[in-house]
Amino acid sequence: MKEKLPAYLDSLTSPYHKRTFVEDFLRFIDAPWLAENRPHLLEDVLFQLFPYSYSVLHEFYIITEHYQKWTELQLLIGAELEELEQMGLKKLEKASPECALPLYHWGISELIERKNRSSYQRAVKYLKKLRRLYKKLKREQDWERYWAGLQEKTKRLRAFHEECRKGKLIDA
């Protein structure tokens, strides 16, 4: 049955109908029971229903402590750091800090690319968190290498450097 799900999903015309179908279907198959008793089957079903199963898949990986897959899912969907903070980023940092690194690096990179004052301020906030994370992992040298490279890459972005000074990432 699970193999037929993508074709059925495609036959539904609007995203609203697709979402409604996935919600009803997961209620019908009792996803919490499957998560406990047949986790691989549930994962396969959620993949067949992707991306409409995203919210259930993300909870599934957090509950089952599959942190690498949680990171992979978030990067694939392109979730922003603000959203991830509401969804379990703190838990990830505590349980598996190295899995949080790619999310911070990409999140920061995308914020800097937006080139506006408020995104620079947010980037600085996350850079400070990233620095703490590297410290926690006892990888200060990696942070230094990254930070030196980032400063060089952004040397023409005066507003960004100003925000870095305000955030005490660089000396005033």
Added chain:
Amino acid sequence: MLKLKTLTVHTMPFEDDRFFVFLTSDSGKAVDYSLGKQLFLWHQESFFGTELEVKEADGMKGFMLSAWQWISLLKNDRFHSFIQWHFDPLTQYGLSVAPVLYEAVVNGEFSPVFHETDIYWEPPAAVWEEFNPDFWEQDVWKGISAKKMTIDLFQRCVHDFLSHSPVFQKLHEIADYLQNGKLSADRSPILLGRRPLSPMGRFRGRSCSVLYRLASVRT
């Protein structure tokens, strides 16, 4: 585990000694280069791909990698697990040799061989013993054999690796001192963690490679 996407990884050697890596879909069509971040998701050496330069070549948008970044990417075959990955022949060759080359470089298993002003890094025997002779004779890129490609790759990997090492950076500073005759006020030879340089004064003006030789750099 089911896969959500199928992507093929392509590698093209570039004139400046770097590698151009780009992705295509299973039908061979170009995919959005931003999908590249999925390939570098666990690649710490490039800070998960954020450090890489994005370039367009032959109508494809992709990423520029140094030899060391390419080898460190391919060494452990750990990519995004939701994606079914395929690899072009050159990338497949890279996947084969990357673990042994990476280990040799990280463990400092290379010896310098000097040719006048040039330096050649001899790959350890373990590299050649990894595969049978047929493997090394195969053509991996436009008439270049796997053996020749590996020798060249090894030189660049050692150089890239050493250029990030603090010892190598200090040697650069010493070379600057010898070539320009002065250091900034806070960088006296003693602060560089080396013996005073006057005994080496006769090497003033020589190229960096001479200095690397003198110091027999090992990490």
